[in-house]
Amino acid sequence: MKWSTQITKAGFLLLPAIFCFQLVIAQDLKPGFDADEYLEMLRVTARQVDSPGSVTFPAPEQFTMEYRSVAGPMDNRWELWANSNKSIIVISVRGTTRKPISWVQNFYSAMIPAEGSLQLNDSTTFQYKLAADAKATVHVGWTIGLGTMAPGIIEKIKEYNSKYQSKQVIVTGHSQGGAVALLLRSYLHYEMEAGRLPGNLVLKSYNGAAPKPGNLYYAYDYDYITRSGWGFTVVNALDWVPETPFSLQTLRDFNNLNPFTDMDKALKKQSWLVRLYLKRVYGRMNRKSNKAQRVFTKYLGTTISKQVKQAMPQLRIPEYQPNMNFTRAGVPIVLQPDTDYLKQYPDSGDRVFIHHGLMPYYLLTQRIYGKNP
Template sequence: MFCFLLLFSGFGFTQSLQPGFQTQEYADALAINFGNYDSVVTSEGRIPAYKWHYRSKVTGLDNRWWMWLSTDGKRGIITIRGTVATTSSWLANVYAVMQPAIGDIKINDSVTFHYQLADRPDAAIHTGWLLSLGSMAGDIEKKIREQYAKGVKEYIITGHSQGGGIAYLLRSYIYYRTKQGALPSDIIYKTYCSAAPKPGNLFYAYDYDYINKGGWAFTVVNAADWVPETPISIQQFSDLNPLNPFVTIKSALSQQRYFVRVYANMVYNKLNKSTRKAAKRYRRYLGDKVGKQVKKKLSQLDGINAISTMNYMRAGTPIVLMPDMEYYTRFPDDPTKGAGIWTHHTFEAYYLLLKKDYGTVTQGHSLLVE
C-alpha cells in the first residue's frame, strides 16, 4: 500500500462534504445567492463545480428557492432568496413576533404546514420567516426525494440576508422531518447562513447548535453589517431557565430583612415591568398591526399563535469577517455613498472580506489516495 496526493485545480471535482468551515464552499454559496456564480467562476478562471437545476415558483410572502447540482451529480445546493423590493417580502421580515417551534399553520386552503423546528417546548421562531418556509417546504422535500433517487446524498443549505434567516429554519425542519422518517436518513446537510438576521429565541438557538454540532452549520457575518443585529432582542425574566436565581428571586427575598426586601422588590419590579412593557409594544406593532397586513396578502392564513418571548439570539458557528481601514476606504460608513445603508451587506463587501481573512478562494481540491 502507498499514499500519494493528487491535486485538482478547478476541474469541477467535488469532494464529499466534511465538517468545518470551507472557504470555497462558502464562496460558491455566496456567489450563487447573489446570482454571480457564473461571472465569478469565469473571472477566476475556474471550471464550474455547479450548474443550475431548478427554480421554484414565487410563493408565500414573495419567497423563492433554487437548487443547483454539482457537475459530478453528487451534491446539491439549496439556496433561499433574500428580501426583494415588494411589500410582501418586507412584511416577512417585520412580522417579528415569535411562534412556538412546534405547531401547525394553515397557509392557504391547499397548504397546512405541520412543523417541528426544535425539540423543546420553550423554543420559538420568527413568524414571518416561518410562513415563508411553510410555503416552500413541501416543494423542497419533493425535490430532495427526487434527487435522492438519482444519487444526490449531500446538500449545502444557504441563503443571504432574509434567505439566511429562512435557511436556519429550513435546516431545522429537514432535521426533524428526517427523524420522523419523511426524508432519507443517509443524506448529509451542511448550512451556510450568510449575513443572516436572528432566527429565534435562545432555546431555539441551543437546539439548532446542538443538532448541527461538530461543524455542520455556520453563520457568516461582516462585522460592519447591521442586518445580523436584527430583530431587536428583549430579554424578560420569563425567558430564563427555571433555576435561574432571577426566576426565584421573589421567594428568596422573602427571607431577607424588611427594608432589604422592600428595596430589592422595588428594583425587581421596575426591571421586570420595563422589559415586559417593551415586549408588549413590540408584539403590538410587529405582531398585531403587521399581522393585519400579512392577512391581506395571505387571506386564508390561520393558526398564528404568537407567544410573549422577544429574546432573539444568533445561532450557528460564527464566522466573523472583520473590516480594516483599507476596507472602510472602499466601503465607507456613509449612507450617502455606494449602496447606502446596504453598503456592508453586499456581495462585494462580503467577498472582499472573505478573501482578506481566509486567503484565496480559487484553491484546487485535494484527494488522498491509498
C-alpha cells in the same frame, strides 16, 4: 521484463480511474468552515438576484442550477443546484426582494412556537418542527415563508436522492434568505428524524448576513443539531442586518431553574429594608420589560399581520408567544473589515446597505482566508 511492462501498462490504465475516484472523494462534504465552499455559495446566491449586478458577480464554478421554484405569496423563492455528478445538491433560498410584501415578511417578527402548525390557506396546513425544546420560539414571518416552500424542497431532495443517489445537501442563503435557510436546516433535520426524509443525508449550511431567526432556546437547538462543524453563520462585523430583529429579554426568558422565579425565597435571608427595596426594583423591571414585550408583539405581530393577510387572505394568524428574545444561531464566522476594506466601503454616508451586499462578503472572505480576489 514482460511482467514489468504489463504492470506498467496496467498502472497507466488505472491512473484515470484513480484520479476520478480521488475527485469524487474530494467532493465529499466535510465538517468545518471551508472558505472555498462559502465563496461558491455566494456565487450561487448571486444568481438568485434579478439585477444587472448579478451578471458581473463571479459565476459558480462547481455547481449548475437545475431547478428554480416559482415565487410564493410573500415572494420567497428557492433554487436547486448540483455538482457534475450530482453527489452534492445545494438548496439556495432567495433573500429580500424589492416587493413590499417581502419587507413586510421581515418586520412580521412576533414569535410562535418552534413546533406546531400554520394554516396557510383553506387547503394547506404546514406542520413543522424546528426545535425539540418546548421553550424554543421562532420568527413568524420567516416560518410562513418556509412553509410556502417546504413541500417543493422535500419533493426535490427525495427525487434527487432516489434518482441520482444525492446524499449530500448544502443549505444556503443571504440576508432574509439566510434566516429562512436557518429554519429550513432545522426543518430538514427533524423531517429526517421523523422518517419523512432519507436518514442517510449529510446536511451542511452556510448562511450569510442572516438576521436572528428565533430565541435563545431555538439557537441552542440549532447549534446542537449542527454540532461538530455543520452549520455556519457568516457576518460582516459592520453589517447591521444581523443585529435585527429587535430583541428583548424578560425575566421569564430564563431557564426554569433560576434565582428569579421565587424572589421572596431568594431574598428571605436579607433584612426587611433590603427585601423591600429589591422587591420594588424587581417589580418595576419585571412590569416594564413585560410591557415592552407586549408592545413589540402588538406592532410587529398583530398590526403588521393585516398586511400579510392581504397577500395571504386565507392565512390563519397564529397565536403569538410572549417572547421577543431573538438571538443569533450557527457557528459565527466573523469577517472583520480592515483599512483597505474601509477605503472601498466607507462606514459613513447614507448607503445603509453598503456592508450588507454579496460583494463585501465575498471580498472579505477572500482577504481573510487567503483567497486572492
